[in-house]
Amino acid sequence: MSSLSVTDYKFADLLSQAFFNVHNVLLQILKEALESSLIQLRDQVIGSTAYHRGMRYKRWGYTIRKWIQTPIGVLEHVRIPRVRSAHNEIRLFIDRFCRRSSEMEEILMEGYLWGLSSRRLSLLMKRIFKDSLSASSICKLKETVREKIESYRSRAISADIVGLVVDGVWIKFRNGGKGVILAALCITAQGQVVFLDWQVSDSESISAWLRLFRALLSRGMKIPEVIISDDTPGIKQAMAYAFGSEVKHQLCLWHVSQDMKRHLENRQQWNVRYFMRDYWEVFEALSKKELEKRLEQFVERWRKKEPEAINIFLSKKQNIIVYYDYDVKWRHRMRTTNLAEGFFKHLRTFIRRYPGWIDERQIDLTFGMYLLGMNAYKHNKNHRETPISITNANFNRIF
Numbered sequence: 458m459s460s461l462s463v464t465d466y467k468f469a470d471l472l473s474q475a476f477f478n479v480h481n482v483l484l485q486i487l488k489e490a491l492e493s494s495l496i497q498l499r500d501q502v503i504g505s506t507a508y509h510r511g512m513r514y515k516r517w518g519y520t521i522r523k524w525i526q527t528p529i530g531v532l533e534h535v536r537i538p539r540v541r542s543a544h545n546e547i548r549l550f551i552d553r554f555c556r557r558s559s560e561m562e563e564i565l566m567e568g569y570l571w572g573l574s575s576r577r578l579s580l581l582m583k584r585i586f587k588d589s590l591s592a593s594s595i596c597k598l599k600e601t602v603r604e605k606i607e608s609y610r611s612r613a614i615s616a617d618i619v620g621l622v623v624d625g626v627w628i629k630f631r632n633g634g635k636g637v638i639l640a641a642l643c644i645t646a647q648g649q650v651v652f653l654d655w656q657v658s659d660s661e662s663i664s665a666w667l668r669l670f671r672a673l674l675s676r677g678m679k680i681p682e683v684i685i686s687d688d689t690p691g692i693k694q695a696m697a698y699a700f701g702s703e704v705k706h707q708l709c710l711w712h713v714s715q716d717m718k719r720h721l722e723n724r725q726q727w728n729v730r731y732f733m734r735d736y737w738e739v740f741e742a743l744s745k746k747e748l749e750k751r752l753e754q755f756v757e758r759w760r761k762k763e764p765e766a767i768n769i770f771l772s773k774k775q776n777i778i779v780y781y782d783y784d785v786k787w788r789h790r791m792r793t794t795n796l797a798e799g800f801f802k803h804l805r806t807f808i809r810r811y812p813g814w815i816d817e818r819q820i821d822l823t824f825g826m827y828l829l830g831m832n833a834y835k836h837n838k839n840h841r842e843t844p845i846s847i848t849n850a851n852f853n854r855i856f
Contacts, residue, residue, distance in 0.1 A: 499538040517541040606825030614678040620644040621681040624794040631813035648787030657817045666695035687712040707779040709794040717766040745781045
């Protein structure tokens with residue numbers, strides 16, 4: 458049998474040639490589809506067919522857009538319908554002077570978040586889309602995004618806050634250093650969860666947490682009834698400085714469990730498993746009276762076997778049962794800092810895409826765009842995309 462011979466052709470070259478052959482046809486199809494959609498939108502706004510009299514809005518011819526950038530090339534001389542009332546022109550779009558598709562902005566912003574300069578982004582656009590984009594246009598896009606994020610971070614906090622959940626997400630910088638994103642979420646009186654703000658710092662120090670708390674207060678946030686956090690010393694002192702000593706402190710049950718686990722004398726797997734099982738069964742109590750009874754039984758059962766772990770438990774006892782004073786329907790959200798477990802999970806997936814961070818400004822931009830994207834997903838009921846796909850930086854749906 459003869460051996461199978463291989464030609465010198467490349468599939469990638471054949472695919473590129475096929476795309477080149479149909480490129481102009483694709484642009485024409487896209488142009489016709491866009492113009493057809495624009496006409497349908499105009500008729501929908503006017504609410505009548507052509508030559509119909511007595512309507513509030515009238516057709517007012519067309520304006521010619523010389524060029525529009527798309528992922529497959531540049532559309533030329535696109536007809537944009539115009540609409541007028543009795544006194545002035547009616548705008549069909551908020552972004553009246555937009556000259557590129559959302560996908561183009563996605564690529565620009567993702568390249569910027571990866572640390573590319575404006576000059577390199579311009580060269581990248583020319584390489585991929587055969588059309589250049591000036592560095593000034595890229596800079597304007599960056600500033601627009603920053604303004605939207607600052608507006609998001611400066612909005613007034615008017616919710617009736619019961620609990621404030623704070624936690625930190627550690628990150629790495631490209632220069633080898635480390636930092637932490639301090640995040641704050643709240644629980645309203647109705648049991649809803651709302652993300653409030655964040656701060657970037659080099660550690661979970663008192664001053665770092667204090668900056669975050671004061672920023673929240675400056676936006677009109679009322680002093681919460683309880684703060685939910687881990688046992689970081691900086692949080693405790695910052696709480697006292699910012700909110701006073703009357704604010705309750707609920708320790709995260711999971712962090713307490715891990716602290717006790719590190720101090721177990723018998724580290725065999727079966728002993729650790731039984732200890733943690735008994736610990737979490739304590740908090741299955743339906744009432745505070747039942748909780749007190751389970752606490753006593755847990756301490757009595759393990760006092761002699763694991764005295765050091767039980768001493769830690771007793772020293773933090775008053776700060777791990779605070780959440781039982783609140784509504785049984787949603788108090789479970791206050792017992793750990795994992796209130797936003799899904800949020801932090803997807804956030805870590807999102808920031809893991811970057812090999813390291815450049816500076817605080819880049820972190821603020823990236824973090825803000827992630828939050829706005831998640832917010833768009835939350836409020837768009839017709840959008841079926843999952844939060845995980847948003848972590849792929851689909852900035853098209855952020856603003």
